Amino acid sequence: MQSIIYHPIGIIHTPFLSNEDMPIQGIGGKGIKATIEIYPEFTAGLKDLEGFSHIILLYHLHLVEKSALIVKPFLDDKERGIFATRSPVRPNPIGMTTVRLIEIIDNRLIIEDVDMIDQSPLLDIKPCLPIIDDIQGVRLGWLTGKIEQFSQKKSDDRFNRPSAFLKE
Numbered sequence: 155m156q157s158i159i160y161h162p163i164g165i166i167h168t169p170f171l172s173n174e175d176m177p178i179q180g181i182g183g184k185g186i187k188a189t190i191e192i193y194p195e196f197t198a199g200l201k202d203l204e205g206f207s208h209i210i211l212l213y214h215l216h217l218v219e220k221s222a223l224i225v226k227p228f229l230d231d232k233e234r235g236i237f238a239t240r241s242p243v244r245p246n247p248i249g250m251t252t253v254r255l256i257e258i259i260d261n262r263l264i265i266e267d268v269d270m271i272d273q274s275p276l277l278d279i280k281p282c283l284p285i286i287d288d289i290q291g292v293r294l295g296w297l298t299g300k301i302e303q304f305s306q307k308k309s310d311d312r313f314n315r316p317s318a319f320l321k322e
Contacts, residue, residue, distance in 0.1 A: 162275035163199075164192040164261075166213060170271050173217065173242075177269040187256070190263040190276055197261045199279075204258045208282035209265070214275040215247035249274065252282050 168188040170176040177183040190211075192200060203209070220243060226232070227239040236244055249270055256264040263279075 163196040164276040166274040183269045187266045188268040192261045206281040210280040212278040215242045218247040
C-alpha cells in the first residue's frame with residue numbers, strides 16, 4: 155500500500171500544554187476557548203465559514219508516539235479494541251472534535267468547547283450539519299450507561315507511558 159501524506163492547514167492553540175487533566179472529549183471542554191491559526195495559503199478556504207455555529211475539526215494527535223490495538227479506555231476498567239474507543243493511541247493518530255465557532259478574524263478562528271492539546275496540527279475543517287451529524291437510534295456498545303461521564307472525566311498519562319497502555 156502506498157503511503158498517505160497529509161499536510162496541516164493550520165495550528166490549534168489551546169490552554170492545554172499536556173494531556174494530563176484535559177477533557178477527554180469536547181463536551182468536557184464546554185466553554186473553554188482556543189484559537190486556530192490557518193496558514194496563509196489556505197485562508198481563502200475560510201470563505202462563508204462564518205455562517206456556521208459549529209465546525210468539525212480533524213487534527214493530528216502529534217504527541218502520540220505509539221499505537222495499540224487493545225487499550226483500557228478512560229471510562230472503563232476493561233480492555234477494549236482501539237476501534238471501539240476514542241483513545242488517542244490509534245494506528246493513524248487523527249483526532250476529531252466538534253467545536254463552537256465564535257468568530258473569524260483574518261486567518262484566525264476563535265473557537266470554544268475544546269479538548270485538544272496546544273500546537274495540534276489541523277488537518278481539515280468541516281461544517282457541522284445537524285440533519286446529517288445528529289444520528290438517531292445510535293447504539294452505544296460498552297459505553298451504555300457511561301456516556302454521561304464524558305463531561306467530567308479528565309485525561310491522565312495512561313497513553314503516554316511506554317508499554318503501559320492497558321494499566322491504570
